[in-house]
Amino acid sequence: MICTIAGTASAQTLNDYLALRKANKITKSTLVSSLDSFVGTKVVELKCTIVGYIQSDDLISLSVSYPNNPARDHAVTAKSLPSWVNGGPVEVRMLVKATHADVMSEVQYEFIAVAMNSEVTSYEKANAPVVAEPTVKPTTQAKRSTTTSRSKVSSPRGKIVGDPKVISIYASFIKNHNKKLTNDRAYEIAEAVIRWSLTYDIDARLVVAVLITESDFNPTCFSSAGAMGLGQLMTENCKEYGINNPYDTNQNLYGTVRQLREHLDRYPGADMDSKKLALALAAYNAGPGAVRKYGGVPPYRETQNYIKRIFSRYRQLCAGD
DSSP states (O other), X not given: OOXXXXXXXXXXOHHHHHHHHHHTTOOSOOOGGGGXXXXXXXXXXXXXXXXXXXXXXXXEEEEEEOTTOGGGOEEEEESOOBGGGOSSOEEEEEEEEEEESSTTSOOEEEEEEEEEHHHHHHHHHHHOOOOOOOOSOOOGGGSOOSSSOGGGOOSSSOOOOOOHHHHHHHHHHHHHHOTTSOHHHHHHHXXXXXXXXXXXXXXXXXXXXXXXXXXXXXXXXXXXXXXXXXXTBOHHHHHHHXXXXXXXXXXXXXXXXXXXXXXXXXXXXXXXXHHHHHHHHHHHHHOHHHHHHHTSSOSOHHHHHHHHHHHHHHHHHHTTO
């Protein structure tokens, strides 16, 4: 039951919020999905919507929503709140103490402070440095990593990070391709693409070509066959890789890139040989059993067109090498 909270905190000013933000050395909001990859306790800022709350004894439980990513909705515990939070959904910036006992457990959130998102956004725009957005397309900087051992990776929570400049380039490309994405979501996708491409030693541009063909960078994409998310993972893929939320960007791209790597490894030399790469892509689309059955790319129109689309996009991305 959603109810009015008795004894909420006195009105908190924007300056109070910004002072706490500065004291905790926070300059921008944290993507909630990025908290999957850390263990410990830290103070972060969330950009979210307070949908409602319930009160039990002296504890308040806030229902927090992310309209563009409903799979990430969660609760935040609080002892008191500013009175203006009363009265329905409100878009906010919220400082919370995030505690993550281990990578397989749920993150726990404890309320610290809150401000209207519109007010914080206005402050940020007024005080933001002028930075030109990258306009070039993906380059070879994120192409390969020969220093990372694939055998050491066993969790969908990634530890490897790429060059921020390269990630920004990819984020700009992804945003330009799918203009429905927010800047934050485009960056989140780019960061995961680079991380898992480096981890599994795959050309990041090939991963991008696969994602365009599979979902056009739509994180909520769902097919009639039951394929889910950016890389269109099936339920059996999720079970195999320990993925509990296929619509989570990091988990989905972990599964996508790992599965692509496994198919590439089925056909030695597929990283360099276009005919073998076609077999790996056919295995991703139709399954390795179909490739074995027909001794090559299956005579399925869907699979053959799928390979052609990826090859065409991949060549465009590699133009100029």
